[in-house]
Amino acid sequence: MAEVKLLKTWSSHFALRVVWALKLKGVQFDSIEEDLSNKSPLLLQHNPVYKKIPVLVHNGRAISESLVILEYIDETWKQYPLLPDDPYESARARFWAKFSDDKVFPSIWGVFIKQGKEQEEAFAQVFENFSFLEEELKGKKFFGGEKIGYADLALGWIAERVFELEEIGVKVIEKEKFPLVSAWMQEFLKVPVIKESLPPHEKLVTKMRGIREKYLGAAHPE
Ligand SMILES: N[C@@H](CCC(=O)N[C@@H](CS)C(=O)NCC(=O)O)C(=O)O
Known part of the structure; x- marks a missing residue:
């Protein structure tokens, strides 16, 4: 075994x-x-x-x-393939995964830990990044098509963290502006395996709030 x-x-x-x-x-x-x-x-x-x-x-x-x-x-482990067989589709899935870490994460992190003008710049980057995701989701339920695949797992953290950040007063996106991404977030979080493995919500909200306060406090020391 x-x-x-x-x-x-x-x-x-x-x-x-x-x-x-x-x-x-x-x-x-x-x-x-x-x-x-x-x-x-x-x-x-x-x-x-x-x-x-x-x-x-x-x-x-x-x-x-x-x-x-x-x-x-x-x-x-070949069961439940995550990457498509087609080389082009597979490359695209990896492209969006890289986009998650290279572009989306730094922009959301910027919105999370910054204020004022710097936060506005980060908001603009989030908007641009979400516009690309919105475009990519046209005609699809998930980035992987009808079921979740590699790009969904790479980007899935967004679905979870956006709601948590909202709860601590950081509204990352206006959901109405990104209907396909919003629908994707909801569908993604409904998948049983995804839902069951999410970290404890309240504990995470508390942790995120603490991190934000620490960053903002460091930016404006007494
Ligand atoms: N690019 C890495 C990032 C992993 C990462 O940043 N892990 C954090 C926790 S979320 C970590 O271990 N940080 C410890 C450190 O930076 O010393 C990946 O995709 O696995």
């Missing part, structure tokens, strides 16, 4: 992608919760380059970087 371990934290959306992929494929795994303020020897041993979670350890061999892990999972 293959041994699969996942080094993660309860709140990391990078780790959540991997949890979702393993669950969609029905792969049993053990979760190892990391304390990032006191990284374990196991994490440092398995990801000496970045020293970050998530790390997947499969039969003693480690893979890091969430998007790389998703590809590994897809190639290793």
Whole structure:
């Protein structure tokens, strides 16, 4: 029996992608919760380059970087394919996944931790990024088509975090302006495997609120 371990934290959306992929494929795994303020020897041993979670350890061999892990999972466990067979479609799915991390994440993070003019600039970037996502979703329920695939798992954190941020008073997007993205977020969160693996809502809201206060406090020290 293959041994699969996942080094993660309860709140990391990078780790959540991997949890979702393993669950969609029905792969049993053990979760190892990391304390990032006191990284374990196991994490440092398995990801000496970045020293970050998530790390997947499969039969003693480690893979890091969430998007790389998703590809590994897809190639290793063939049930419920995440990437399409067609090379072009597969490249596009990976393109949107990269877009998530290169563009969408920094823009939403900017809206989250900034204020004033800097926050306005971040809002403009979010708007542009969501416009691209809106366009990509035309004629599709999910980025993967009729069912969720690699790009959905990569971008899925948006669905969850946008609602959480709204709850702490940061309205990331006007949902009416992005009806397809809004519908995608709702459909995505309805998928049982996704829904069941979300971090505890209140706990996450509290954590996010604390992070925002810390950043804003540092920007305006007494
Ligand atoms: N590009 C990485 C990002 C992972 C990442 O940023 N992980 C954070 C937790 S959400 C981490 O381990 N941070 C520890 C550190 O930066 O020291 C991925 O996709 O896996």
